[in-house]
Amino acid sequence: MIRFHFFEASDIKQFNKYFIDYINFGGYPEAIFSESVRENPQRFIRHDVVDKVLLRDLPSLYGIADVQELNSLFTTIAYNSGQEFSLETLSSQSGSPKNSIKKYLEYLEAAFLIRIVRRIDQSGKRFKRDNFFKIYLTNPSLRSALFSPIDPLDELMGAMAETAIFSQWMHRQNFTPYYARWKNGEVDMVGISTKNLKPYWALEIKWSDKYVKEPLKLKSLLRFCKENSITQALVTTINHYEVKEVNGIQITFIPSSTYAYTVGLNTIMI
Template sequence: MRFDNPWWGDGVLPADIAALPERDYFASFLTLVQERSLRRAVVLLGPRRVGKTIMMHQAIKHLVAAEADPQNLLFISLDTPLFSGAPLEKLLRVYLDSYGGKPGEKTIFFDEIQYLRDWEIHLKSLVDSYRDIKFVVSGSAAAALARGSKESGAGRFTEFMLPPLTFSEYLRLTDNPLAAVADEALAMSRLPDLNHAFIDYLNYGGYPELAVSPQARQNPARYIGQDIVEKVLLRDLPSLYGIADVQELQHLFKVLAFNTGQEVSLEGLSQASSVSKATLKRYIDYLEAAFLVRTVDRIDINAERFQRNRNFKVYLTNPSLRTALFGPIDAEDDVMGAMAETAIFAQWFHSERAHEYLCYVRDKEGEIDIVSVQQEEPAWIVEIKWTDRFYDRPNELKYLLKFAKRHNLNILRAYENSNVLVTTKTKRGSLTVDGVPVDFIPTAFHCLVLSRNTTKFRRSLNLDASVKSP
């Protein structure tokens, strides 16, 4: 414990940790850590390598700076072999009896909590028994942790989901001057640089270490493929859900990653893989639980959901997962359209309620990438393109215009802009096409604005938008 808590000696964290930049979500997380009026443990959830352990250390840094006694701050990683399987209370008692007997408020951090069987029962007992201690735990198996939190932590746990990097976070962490550009005219004047940064984000932007480390960028396949994907597919999911055929799961994930942003069906996947539809459905649920993919439901042109939704879209939760498996892309690759669409949805996935109202439309006449259905009516629609063609030939957007007019999106206006948005590669402007106001905006700039808005909204709540108190 003394080795893992070097601040006990001089109150200083190791220089390599102290120098790391903070995530945009850190302030909201720190607020929960410092909240002591409610007797709740903080459960920090998220996929592997998004910065959970670093964020816990940064919280310790801030607590020390706020004049907390360093010896009243304990950090334990439960994947350390010495602590493997040990009850939380036993570890706590060793600390209290040896080092933590000093008066004052104490905060205990348990990292990688998923390695302890029935962790939620242990943690609830601690929260009930040690009323003056704040407990903070983290884990990478987000789904299993969330399930345990809901079942056993009612009224005792507050969940905090830490997702992969947004585009705006990526720009800030890489010290890109575009991160501070708020004026649209200035951003448009630097659009070539912004598009270049957007391609980098698609390739390397999902994880903090990959974003800032040149060494990790040299071999993203090893960094993401081995350190993230394989550990999730080979260790986390099989151990948590009893998956027997790991090769089937790996194959399915690679198929979905290669086809990110495309419509799939359980019937088609089953025919291609000779795996039953029921098993495929479970696998996709597992991959969603591990925050590797997200599914989006299909609606018809009347904005009604299908009673049996045989078709749906699957998106990687961040586009750099595809790069790790199949290699980097550039601006002229055929897959850029699907990757741009994946990046836009990756920003939306930072809102945990996005799946409730974001859908897509597709039938034999055409498709619309994003439809926001609110109170059973479409509120706005977005077509994501990596080309300027439709700005120059807007009349080709026939299906988009048909849908907009059917649902009165040609007269309803939300915010300051049209309810109908089409992204481009470089063009910006507003046109009225067949009586429908259409906004055109470069994909990279739209992604930047969207990423800022999603994180700003969550920070403005103080308690993050994905925080839930069962």
């Protein structure tokens, strides 16, 4: 059995507290060292992001005249980071035409505030029409700033752990993440080989430890791996690290916090 090599925390509960700090304040070192910023991160980061990037002159370079509409769209995306969207749903929710939404998304991605992740099917193939896609904040602390900081028991913790992990991968210039979604299943992140354009690894992001004891409930992941001849997969947890073989597939369970740290560290070392 081949084992992946990951950073292991000597005190995972304490390390998870640091992970929550990263999710809430990580993109802004001032929040770590300044008590006044930590007490009111919304005011500091709103000014840094909304005023400087969304409401000043920069959007006009992209032909964006209605910066309030841009701000409203970004707020919607920030609240729902990691969710699946379409131009139709965003247009319907905002009341803006699809062409405007497309222009706003292009700007937000160019400003490195969001990252659009494309969908593949259960066979690992791109859809001819990219009607649906996921959008992630490039920095999870943007959501905490626009709304409120989260804690480990927050119902949004899973989505923010997913955003935090994706944000670490976004710094890899030569890597494009995908997600797989089909009628009855989904896999959070898939790596596509540049040589044969086929999936060669898969990751399921969970803020839960229950799947370590009940790995057969990872039906979508197991099905995707089997169909694409993937023999190893990763599943994140809260506290547990363990390697199991399930239906012929080696699954490495690893805490979300240490996995995110490992990806970030490896990115720096490349």
